Amino acid sequence: MYDVTYHRAASVDDAAAKFSAASDGQLLAGGQTLLPTMKHRLAAPSDLIDLRGIADLVGVKVSGRKVTIGAMTTHAAVAENAELAKVCPAIVKLAGGIGDPAVRHQGTIGGSIANNDPAADYPAGLLALAATIHTNRREIAADEFFTGLFSTGLDEGEIITAVSFDAPETCGYAKFPNPASRYAMTGVFVSKGGGAVRVAVTGAGSDGVFRHEGLEQALSKDWSAAAVDGVKISADGLMSDIHCDAAYRANLIRAMAKRAIA
Amino acid sequence: MSEQGIGARVLRKEDKRFITGKGRYTDDIRNERQSYAAFVRSPHAHAKVKSIDTAEAEKMDGVIAVLNGKQLTDDGIGNLICGWAVNSKDGNPMNMGAWSALATDKVRYVGDAVVLVVAETQAQARAAAEAVEVDYEELPAVVHAVDALKDGAPQVHDNAPGNLIFDWGLGEEAAVDKALAGAAHVTEMKILNNRLSPNPMEPRSAIATYDEAEDHYTLYTTSQNPHVARLVLSAFYQVAPEHKLRVIAPDVGGGFGSKIYIYPEEIACLWASMKTRRSVKWTSSRSEAFLTDAHGRDHVSTAKIGFDAQNRIVGLKVDTIANLGAYMSLFSSAVPTYLYATLLSGQYDIANIYCNVRTVYTNTAPVDAYRGAGRPEACFLVERIMETAARELGVDPAELRRANFIRQFPHETPVIMTYDAGDFAGNLDQALEAADYKGFPARRAEAAKRGKLRGIGLASYIEACGIAPSAAVGSLGAGVGLWESAEVRVNPVGTIEVLTGSHSHGQGHETTFAQVVAERFGLPIDNIQIVHGDTDKVQFGMGTYGSRSGPVGLSAIVKALDKVEAKVKKIAAHVLEVSEDDLVVENGEVKVAGTDRSMAWHEVGLAAYTAHNLPAGMEPGLKEGAFYDPTNFTFPAGTYVCEVEVDTETGETKIVQFVASDDFGTIINPMIVEGQVHGGIAQGVGQAMLENVVYDEDGQLLSASYMDYTMPRADNVPSFAIHHHSTKSPSNPLGMKGCGEAGAIGTPPAVINAITDAIGNNDLQMPATPPRVWAALQAASAKIAAE
Numbered sequence A: 001m002y003d004v005t006y007h008r009a010a011s012v013d014d015a016a017a018k019f020s021a022a023s024d025g026q027l028l029a030g031g032q033t034l035l036p037t038m039k040h041r042l043a044a045p046s047d048l049i050d051l052r053g054i055a056d057l058v059g060v061k062v063s064g065r066k067v068t069i070g071a072m073t074t075h076a077a078v079a080e081n082a083e084l085a086k087v088c089p090a091i092v093k094l095a096g097g098i099g100d101p102a103v104r105h106q107g108t109i110g111g112s113i114a115n116n117d118p119a120a121d122y123p124a125g126l127l128a129l130a131a132t133i134h135t136n137r138r139e140i141a142a143d144e145f146f147t148g149l150f151s152t153g154l155d156e157g158e159i160i161t162a163v164s165f166d167a168p169e170t171c172g173y174a175k176f177p178n179p180a181s182r183y184a185m186t187g188v189f190v191s192k193g194g195g196a197v198r199v200a201v202t203g204a205g206s207d208g209v210f211r212h213e214g215l216e217q218a219l220s221k222d223w224s225a226a227a228v229d230g231v232k233i234s235a236d237g238l239m240s241d242i243h244c245d246a247a248y249r250a251n252l253i254r255a256m257a258k259r260a261i262a
Numbered sequence B: 001m002s003e004q005g006i007g008a009r010v011l012r013k014e015d016k017r018f019i020t021g022k023g024r025y026t027d028d029i030r031n032e033r034q035s036y037a038a039f040v041r042s043p044h045a046h047a048k049v050k051s052i053d054t055a056e057a058e059k060m061d062g063v064i065a066v067l068n069g070k071q072l073t074d075d076g077i078g079n080l081i082c083g084w085a086v087n088s089k090d091g092n093p094m095n096m097g098a099w100s101a102l103a104t105d106k107v108r109y110v111g112d113a114v115v116l117v118v119a120e121t122q123a124q125a126r127a128a129a130e131a132v133e134v135d136y137e138e139l140p141a142v143v144h145a146v147d148a149l150k151d152g153a154p155q156v157h158d159n160a161p162g163n164l165i166f167d168w169g170l171g172e173e174a175a176v177d178k179a180l181a182g183a184a185h186v187t188e189m190k191i192l193n194n195r196l197s198p199n200p201m202e203p204r205s206a207i208a209t210y211d212e213a214e215d216h217y218t219l220y221t222t223s224q225n226p227h228v229a230r231l232v233l234s235a236f237y238q239v240a241p242e243h244k245l246r247v248i249a250p251d252v253g254g255g256f257g258s259k260i261y262i263y264p265e266e267i268a269c270l271w272a273s274m275k276t277r278r279s280v281k282w283t284s285s286r287s288e289a290f291l292t293d294a295h296g297r298d299h300v301s302t303a304k305i306g307f308d309a310q311n312r313i314v315g316l317k318v319d320t321i322a323n324l325g326a327y328m329s330l331f332s333s334a335v336p337t338y339l340y341a342t343l344l345s346g347q348y349d350i351a352n353i354y355c356n357v358r359t360v361y362t363n364t365a366p367v368d369a370y371r372g373a374g375r376p377e378a379c380f381l382v383e384r385i386m387e388t389a390a391r392e393l394g395v396d397p398a399e400l401r402r403a404n405f406i407r408q409f410p411h412e413t414p415v416i417m418t419y420d421a422g423d424f425a426g427n428l429d430q431a432l433e434a435a436d437y438k439g440f441p442a443r444r445a446e447a448a449k450r451g452k453l454r455g456i457g458l459a460s461y462i463e464a465c466g467i468a469p470s471a472a473v474g475s476l477g478a479g480v481g482l483w484e485s486a487e488v489r490v491n492p493v494g495t496i497e498v499l500t501g502s503h504s505h506g507q508g509h510e511t512t513f514a515q516v517v518a519e520r521f522g523l524p525i526d527n528i529q530i531v532h533g534d535t536d537k538v539q540f541g542m543g544t545y546g547s548r549s550g551p552v553g554l555s556a557i558v559k560a561l562d563k564v565e566a567k568v569k570k571i572a573a574h575v576l577e578v579s580e581d582d583l584v585v586e587n588g589e590v591k592v593a594g595t596d597r598s599m600a601w602h603e604v605g606l607a608a609y610t611a612h613n614l615p616a617g618m619e620p621g622l623k624e625g626a627f628y629d630p631t632n633f634t635f636p637a638g639t640y641v642c643e644v645e646v647d648t649e650t651g652e653t654k655i656v657q658f659v660a661s662d663d664f665g666t667i668i669n670p671m672i673v674e675g676q677v678h679g680g681i682a683q684g685v686g687q688a689m690l691e692n693v694v695y696d697e698d699g700q701l702l703s704a705s706y707m708d709y710t711m712p713r714a715d716n717v718p719s720f721a722i723h724h725h726s727t728k729s730p731s732n733p734l735g736m737k738g739c740g741e742a743g744a745i746g747t748p749p750a751v752i753n754a755i756t757d758a759i760g761n762n763d764l765q766m767p768a769t770p771p772r773v774w775a776a777l778q779a780a781s782a783k784i785a786a787e
């Protein structure tokens, strides 16, 4: 790791100010991605602005079907939230399936979506749930937020404060873990509510998380595994790497969509 | 059996320090004015080194020295060598390319060390290493063994034309061809053995300290065999004469073979400590470990096996290309030859066997012994082709094996091994019974109802351990003898120190070796201390690998114990005024048989050291040494039965039952043996289903971290059912065979046989990952649709 100056932010405004003052600052959340990258000497920020002391950014609020999750809420806190489990069990399951216990107790929802790893779990959940991403400057719809591999609609220095969504009537998530990293080799989040069906796929697309129109149309007509079998799932635009090829990922989209509905 | 003697499940003495974080590993050691080394490594798989600019690096904070390969060779440091000379069939010696600890003119794989930076802190060393500018001229690279032999392939070493290191054969080719020509049935298949990364929990580390006043070096390092390290460092690499070099391998966190060898880093650190007059420390990062720890396996083979009309094997012919990587590591030549082809008879009575092995250079990390070393490759080949043949012949794979088992011992195979003992059918029966083999069709039908494909696979393995009779390996080209030594020191108070040339890096020697001594004299194991891993303490030793610590290391201890007992009896006979022949040593006493007269063990110790009343002419003291040279290899064997269920939608495969029946001969501590088997099976499952070293066509390592290299985890393996059915080895005093590698040898074929049985497609290579299993399923159903 290279030398870096560490700051602990007292508030979101304080974090923003410290970020502006730094020559090449970076926000630190759970550090589960950022710190390994720094240890590998692949990232060398001049300053780290730690968001962990900001109480406003932590916690899950459920009122009726409206759900708000603070950016600094850990995966473990989401996974263990009983109220959330009642209205949206799939997101609870998703959070409980990220990494290992150590990762889940450090990693945060804000860090995960800001990073937008193409194999991360949350992007699929938030895209399928039509979530809103709240920042210190504005609100961004999930459809506009996830813009490609490791890229988001965030501007330089913009801080995610929370995500919110309306819990749908029904939803589900199934992930086929990469055998080595246990990130998603393919993960499919399905949700149905207010007449709309949304299906988001992570781990498979060569440009990151995406919505699958064919599955959405078929499932809007018939919310069943049989309907999934009737959809043609193309391997075009899917990733091939040392773990598997695009054809297998196309197959996994089908298999995981069926498991997500079941 | 006493509570702490042979056969007792004694908890491991060493675990107290390990599980309380008090183990002392190389990286835990910090010398006065410790300095730190970082290596500049090649980012290219193959390139000429045109120039090296160290000016920037030298100016950086904390930098003590920036050293290169030219300086190293100018100082007379020798090239790394392979210590086992294997000749080609035509009698020509192997084509060994030069390997300098720091590359001079050319780099040959990604990770090849070029420059060494020594600095006050590790961070400073790393930062300065990044500032070194090496100007490379990139050359085309070759990665796969088969490609390396093709016309026009990039040439890795000038003195190995066509990248061929040697073209070696074992057995009678003409006789095999004739047998196969007359066979009623021949099964032929192509078999790949995937390349593996060893991944011991503790990465490699070295701390070299030069003492100017004494002109003496001390090296702490992660070694499975510190004496061999010292021998090679002094005799071949000219770092220092042996009496001026002390090598210490303190607690070592696993090796699996990868810590047998001397690597460039140890050599470079020793030399750098002399140059800088500082203690120099290097600890591998996990990334460096992936790049530079010697890999395992990587064979491409074709095999043909012929049967007569009664399904008796008439001949086996094997052609193997083994990838040895960019340089010949210390024992690399022996692994795909004398540790491989010699085991191709498996458990079967085969009159004719021929194996041809071509070893090749490629632009990849060096390949050497890895848990099992050659025997897993042999076992995988034999057991895959036996299962395949059974399917083709339409006979039960268990019965095809049984019909061909060797039943008379000693048995000489056509590939220069003499099996000394075994009961192969006994192990097969035990395994089949424990696995409820007969009930499998019902389990398969039940699984089908749940939409799962269930399959069963066997492997009847044999391997050679207790490496090895020195004269025999010498005649085959080994540069060293493979005996072991021991010294037993009985202190004046009767406690005992046992100095052994074996080295424990997870095997539990501090417990099992103490159990053997405890059993012998009836002493508590807490009174016995095992000392190993330091060339200044232990007289000599060949170290631990090839499951040799039991059959060879303990045999040396037993020999020394015999001598101690003889002297003890002489002393006691003198004091008690009886004949030695009337004495027995048991329960910590030397007793006159049939009487109540005795001398306590510690009284004998005291008598030996006070020397007030010893037999005339006897030397004082009670300390005996022994060297033990085995008369033969030992042959652990057994049958493994694996049962899997495959998900047809994803190809996910779950091992639902795994039964082992092993013949390890005498077992000292069943708990430790079971641990070895569990670990071995997990590693075998790793090879069969998960692990794979992948380079791209340019020689970049793609599986370079745990994000991409899949280690087996608890949820990848089932609960194992481990059974023993033992015959004693007649080749060593305790009747031991060795258990450290069996799991990794017997498991891969059992797993692949089970998966291929489940999916109805035999065309499946390791690792059988879900996408590969799924693709094989697709191919199988496409074939059915087409028919």
Ligand SMILES: Cc1cc2nc3c(=O)[nH]c(=O)nc-3n(C[C@H](O)[C@H](O)[C@H](O)COP(=O)(O)OP(=O)(O)OC[C@H]3O[C@@H](n4cnc5c(N)ncnc54)[C@H](O)[C@@H]3O)c2cc1C
Binding pocket: A026, A027, A028, A029, A030, A031, A032, A033, A034, A035, A051, A071, A072, A075, A097, A098, A099, A100, A103, A106, A107, A108, A109, A110, A111, A112, A114, A115, A119, A120, A121, A122, A158, A159, A160, A161, A181, A182, A183, A184
């Ligand atoms: C071993 C391991 C296994 C893992 N497995 C999985 C898995 O299975 N599935 C999965 O989805 N993930 C997985 N992860 C990722 C992990 O869950 C984290 O979500 C992820 O690393 C980022 O979260 P973090 O809180 O640690 O962020 P950090 O690493 O601290 O930050 C990541 C990036 O986000 C930026 N950032 C952080 N917070 C904010 C904010 N509030 N506003 C704006 N930018 C911000 C940082 O500046 C940085 O660029 C794994 C990680 C590890 C180490």
